[in-house]
Amino acid sequence: MKFDVGLILSWIPAALAGLEITIAVWLAGGLCALALGFGVAAARRFGGALVDRALTLYVALIRDTPFLIQLFLLYYGGPFVGLELEPYQAGLIGLTVYGSAYFAEIIRAGFEAVPVGHQEAAICAGLTRAQMVRRILLPEMALLVLPPVVNMQILLLKETAVLSIVTVPELTMTLTSLGSEHFAFAEALSLLAGLYWVLVEVTGALGRFAERRLARLSFAA
Amino acid sequence: MTWRYVELLAIGAAVTAGVSIVAILLGLGLGVLVxxxxxxxxxxxxxxxxxxISFFRGSPLLVQLLMIYYLLPAAGINVPSLVAAVLGLALCxxxxxxxxxxxxxLSVAPGLIEAAQMLGMAPWRILLRIRLPIALRLTLPAVLNEAIMILKASSLVSVVGVEELTRSAQNLATSTYRPIPIYAAAGAFYLxxxxxxxxxxxxxxxMLG
Known part of the structure; x- marks a missing residue:
C-alpha cells in the first residue's frame, strides 16, 4: 500500500475550506442546541406539570432514536409537509434538535445539583426570587454543567461528520470525495481523522482551561 | 404503511440488534484490555x-468505519462489510x-488484590474474578449508557453497505416515496x-447488586 504525502499536501486548501464549514455548522448548531436545551430544562422546571410531561417525552424521543434517522426524517420527509430545506439548513436544525435533548438533561441535572440551602439562604438574606435565580441558581448551575456541556459539544462536533450523508459539503464530504476521485482513501481518511482529532483535543483543552478559570473566579468572588 | 413494510423493517431491526449486541460485548472485552x-x-x-483512547474518542465513528471499510482491503485483508461494521463499532x-x-x-481496594495474590491467584484470574466484577458494578450506569449509544450509532453502518434497520428504511423510503411514515417507524424500532x-x-x- 503506497502513501502519497504530496497528495495530502495538495489537498490542504480544500480540506481547510471543508473544516471551515464543519466548524461553522458545529458552532451554530451547538450554540442553538445549548440555548434550546436550556429553554427546555427551564420550562420543565418552572412551567408546570403538563409542560414537564410533554418535554420529558420530547427528550426521550430524541435521545432514543439515532441522529441519522432524525436527519433523514427532516431532510427527506420535510418536503412532504412543506419544509423544503437546503442540506446545511437541515443539518443545522437537526444538530440543534438532537443536541437540545442532551443539553436539557445536563442542565436539569445541574439545576438539581445546586444545594437548596444556598437558595434558601439567599431568600432569607432578602433577595427576591428573581434575584436569587439570577445571582445564585444560574451561576452555580453554570459552573456545575460546564464539564458535561463541553463534553457534549465535542460529541456534537463528531456528529457533524454524519451531515456528509445528506450532502453538506463539510470536512468529511470534502475529503471522502477527494479520496474517491484520486482513488487514494488511505491519504484522505488519515488526513480526515487527523484533523478531527486535533480539533477535538484543542476543544477539550480549551474546556479544561475555562473550567480552571471559572473555578478560580467563583472562589475569588 | 402496510404490514409488508413493517415486516421488512423488523428484519432490519433484527440485524441491527445482532450487530449491536456483538459490537457491545466485543467492545466491552476490548475496553477491559485497553x-x-x-x-x-x-x-x-x-x-x-x-x-x-484519545484517537477513537477524538475522531467521528463514521470516519473510523470508512477507514476500516476502505483500508483493510487496501492492506490486502478482505472482510465482508458486516464484519468490518462490527469491528468498527467495537473498536470505537x-x-x-x-x-x-x-x-x-481505580477504586478496587488494593487489599483485595493483595489478598488474592497471597492466595496464589494468577493475574488474569484476579482480573476476571475480582477486579472486573467490582469495576463493572461501580460503573454499570455509564457502561449501559454507552451500550445504548452504540445501538443508535449502529445506524451509521448503513453507509458501509450493511442491510440493517436504517438501510432497510432508506430502501423502502426511496421505493415507496413515503419517507415520513417509514423513517418514523424505523425510529420506533430503535426506541x-x-x-x-x-x-x-x-x-x-x-444480578450484580
Missing part, C-alpha cells in the same frame, strides 16, 4: 492505551468503555430496541 493497558505499570503500555466503543471502567478499576437493552441492563444491575 483500560488495563492505560493503567499499566509500564510507561510504554500506558502510553499506547492512552493513545488508543472500546475506547469509551475503557474510560468508563477506569474509575471502577423499542433501546428500551429492551435498558431493561436487560436493569436485570444485570440486580
Amino acid at each position: 483500560c488495563s493497558a492505560s493503567l499499566a505499570r509500564s510507561g510504554a503500555v500506558r502510553a499506547a492505551g492512552r493513545l488508543y 466503543t472500546a475506547a469509551y468503555q475503557a474510560e468508563n471502567l477506569r474509575g471502577g478499576f 423499542i430496541l433501546n428500551r429492551l437493552l435498558a431493561g436487560g441492563g436493569g436485570v444485570l444491575r440486580r
Whole structure:
C-alpha cells in the first residue's frame, strides 16, 4: 500500500475550506442546541406539570432514536409537509434538535445539583426570587454543567461528520470525495481523522482551561 | 404503511440488534484490555492505551468505519462489510468503555488484590474474578449508557453497505416515496430496541447488586 504525502499536501486548501464549514455548522448548531436545551430544562422546571410531561417525552424521543434517522426524517420527509430545506439548513436544525435533548438533561441535572440551602439562604438574606435565580441558581448551575456541556459539544462536533450523508459539503464530504476521485482513501481518511482529532483535543483543552478559570473566579468572588 | 413494510423493517431491526449486541460485548472485552493497558505499570503500555483512547474518542465513528471499510482491503485483508461494521463499532466503543471502567478499576481496594495474590491467584484470574466484577458494578450506569449509544450509532453502518434497520428504511423510503411514515417507524424500532437493552441492563444491575 503506497502513501502519497504530496497528495495530502495538495489537498490542504480544500480540506481547510471543508473544516471551515464543519466548524461553522458545529458552532451554530451547538450554540442553538445549548440555548434550546436550556429553554427546555427551564420550562420543565418552572412551567408546570403538563409542560414537564410533554418535554420529558420530547427528550426521550430524541435521545432514543439515532441522529441519522432524525436527519433523514427532516431532510427527506420535510418536503412532504412543506419544509423544503437546503442540506446545511437541515443539518443545522437537526444538530440543534438532537443536541437540545442532551443539553436539557445536563442542565436539569445541574439545576438539581445546586444545594437548596444556598437558595434558601439567599431568600432569607432578602433577595427576591428573581434575584436569587439570577445571582445564585444560574451561576452555580453554570459552573456545575460546564464539564458535561463541553463534553457534549465535542460529541456534537463528531456528529457533524454524519451531515456528509445528506450532502453538506463539510470536512468529511470534502475529503471522502477527494479520496474517491484520486482513488487514494488511505491519504484522505488519515488526513480526515487527523484533523478531527486535533480539533477535538484543542476543544477539550480549551474546556479544561475555562473550567480552571471559572473555578478560580467563583472562589475569588 | 402496510404490514409488508413493517415486516421488512423488523428484519432490519433484527440485524441491527445482532450487530449491536456483538459490537457491545466485543467492545466491552476490548475496553477491559485497553483500560488495563492505560493503567499499566509500564510507561510504554500506558502510553499506547492512552493513545488508543484519545484517537477513537477524538475522531467521528463514521470516519473510523470508512477507514476500516476502505483500508483493510487496501492492506490486502478482505472482510465482508458486516464484519468490518462490527469491528468498527467495537473498536470505537472500546475506547469509551475503557474510560468508563477506569474509575471502577481505580477504586478496587488494593487489599483485595493483595489478598488474592497471597492466595496464589494468577493475574488474569484476579482480573476476571475480582477486579472486573467490582469495576463493572461501580460503573454499570455509564457502561449501559454507552451500550445504548452504540445501538443508535449502529445506524451509521448503513453507509458501509450493511442491510440493517436504517438501510432497510432508506430502501423502502426511496421505493415507496413515503419517507415520513417509514423513517418514523424505523425510529420506533430503535426506541423499542433501546428500551429492551435498558431493561436487560436493569436485570444485570440486580444480578450484580
